[in-house]
Amino acid sequence: MTFATALGLSTGAWDGGEHTTERLGVYASILGRAAACNIDTQRDAERVAQWIDRVSAGDRDRSVRMILFAMGLEQHAESQRSGYSIETCTEIRDRYQALDLP
Numbered sequence: 001m002t003f004a005t006a007l008g009l010s011t012g013a014w015d016g017g018e019h020t021t022e023r024l025g026v027y028a029s030i031l032g033r034a035a036a037c038n039i040d041t042q043r044d045a046e047r048v049a050q051w052i053d054r055v056s057a058g059d060r061d062r063s064v065r066m067i068l069f070a071m072g073l074e075q076h077a078e079s080q081r082s083g084y085s086i087e088t089c090t091e092i093r094d095r096y097q098a099l100d101l102p
Contacts (some may be wrong), residue, residue, distance in 0.1 A: 020055050024048075024065060027101070028072025032098040035073065036080035036088035044101055045073070049101035 028046045031041045048069060051082070056062035077087050080092065 004009055020065075023102075024052070024069055025072060025087055027099075028069050029076045030099050032076030033071040033080040033087070033092045036077040037092050039093060039096055041096075043100070044099075047101050054102075074086070 031045055031048070035041045049066065052065045052069060053062060056065055076085075080089075085092070
């Protein structure tokens with residue numbers, strides 16, 4: 001059983017449930033850490049939310065993915081602010097600028 005199916009997420013969505021969930025985690029990690037480094041991530045977070053709308057198969061799928069994204073943003077921002085990140089804000093800025101968003 002994959003992480004996506006354990007959460008009850010559709011595996012028939014646009015690019016597959018597990019792959020979508022992995023991408024969602026990457027976006028939450030980088031955007032959350034970037035926000036903690038005082039980088040304006042609002043526009044890009046909105047792009048990810050729109051992508052979630054496109055790849056979700058129904059309201060339940062969308063709700064779960066939005067919750068995962070919001071929780072991930074918060075968790076990674078807090079890790080960065082608390083010094084638990086292994087990357088500096090300079091490194092985060094570089095990763096953020098190289099991020100290929102949907």
